[in-house]
Amino acid sequence: MLFLRQTFIVFRRQLRIALRNPAWVIIGLVQPILYLALFGPLLVPLAGTFGADNAYTLFVPGLLVQLGLFGTLFAGFGLVAEWRAGVIEAERVTPASRTALLFGRVALNAVQLLVQSIVLVLLSFLFGLQASAGGIVFGIALTVLLGAACACFSDAVGLLSKSENVLAPLLNSVSLPVLLLSGILLPITQPQWLQTVADVVPTKHIVDGIRAVFTGTFDSTVWWGSFWAVVVFAAAAIWGTRVFRRENA
């Protein structure tokens, strides 16, 4: 209870600061619209080659994960700014749980991602998306879980490096291969070695899981996707908490 209360206090503070900045809110909402409007026309003609009935059912799950990865991976930049202002240290001398300090921040990223995902899916319906309601809810849930994991990871790296100059290249070198290897935009079919490499990337399974669940099926693909989303989140949360606990962080 105390932990949830402390998490909420940190979350509420982050939310208040975020909502007061209208530019941030607008950019956040425009992002999914841009994704759909720019990527959609590019990808729709290709859908047939992958044997999809509906182009948007194939691509929206990819766009969701991309939104999840990119939006949240940069959470660490905000954290470095807060660290520089002394906020992190001030919070670390309070008796509050270190996990609450991290989760309150990650919760904001998750909520932001949730809103963006809903906007993306609603807009996709206008473009012609057909998907099961339950599948969409499940798919968004997986996206948010993955996004929360990325935010934990990014915050932890931010707190360790305490420098935007380290964070930017590091996150870029992680996000780009993950983006490509996950088959976010195009499912990987060739060559074989690339497929093998992609198989060990958890986000690939998460994308496949969301894709499957969007069509309304609940098969092993979905379970594997869910499994990996939970594993990635748990790993990031544990590591993030450790970094927040670390003495010199």
Add this chain to the structure above:
Amino acid sequence: MIEVEGLTKTFPSRRGRERVEVTAVDGVDLAVAEGEIVGFLGPNGAGKTTTLRMLTTLIRPTSGRAVVAGHDVAADPVGVRRSIGYVSQSGSTSPEARAGEEVVDHGQLYGVSRAAATARARELFAQLELDGLWERKPAAMSGGQRRRLDIAMGLVHDPRLVFLDEPTTGLDPQARANLWEHIAGLRSGRGMTVFLTTHYLDEADALCDRILVIDHGRIVASDTPDALKRQVAGDLVELVVADPARVDAARAALAAAEPEEAPLVDGTRVSARVRGSAARLPALIRRLDEEGVVLDGVEVRRPTLDDVFLTVTGRSLREDA
């Protein structure tokens, strides 16, 4: 309020390819009584910040024991955190947040109810001359206001003991003097114990009951500012003689006042360091008067803490500041 025995902190480091342990704090013993204002002085790299971070549970000691506000820093860090306030050098608020909300949120993280934290924050804003700044962004505040806001953050849960890390660094003289009053008020108004680090000797002098000097990770001096200054070679007494022909007589008179070294003569100025000059000055003046030596002036300069610093650490604090 604070009891520290043999507190030590070593950091792993590298010298070339070799791994070495760097000792930042080397067996510090200190004690602070309830209601004291204690100044913690030392050049950069002397172990000041590391000691402070151990006492505020931000880092774990390598060895030794520290009991802060009744709780052991290693065994019960949460107990320590609950009982102390900490005002760090780097600030504590987001530039884009609202001042009042930052303080209330901070209080809530200490487990204070929202209503109680709000009431306490309003009270602190009034005391610290932050009235009308509740809705202000810290980014739009002056340096002095921001520093007072940091202090409000550190006091919102009503701690008995507060740590201030370089509280007036970067402030203009007026804002510093103003902040000193507020810090002194913490003890007189609330009976708080204050432990502060500073680079400024005048600050330690004006504010602190007792001064601890740390150098190379060890406490090298601990006493009241006056006692520390008395340890230094005494007050500088300077006589300005009206008639250049009587300089020798003045020098003889000063030499008779048991100075620490032979008096120096510079034109019509005769000077020497004299211990406890207040007691010797009347006799000195009387003798000069009897011998008919007319003075244009007498100056007595008490040793400054900088003299103390030079004596105990072998270097001036200003060199590193």
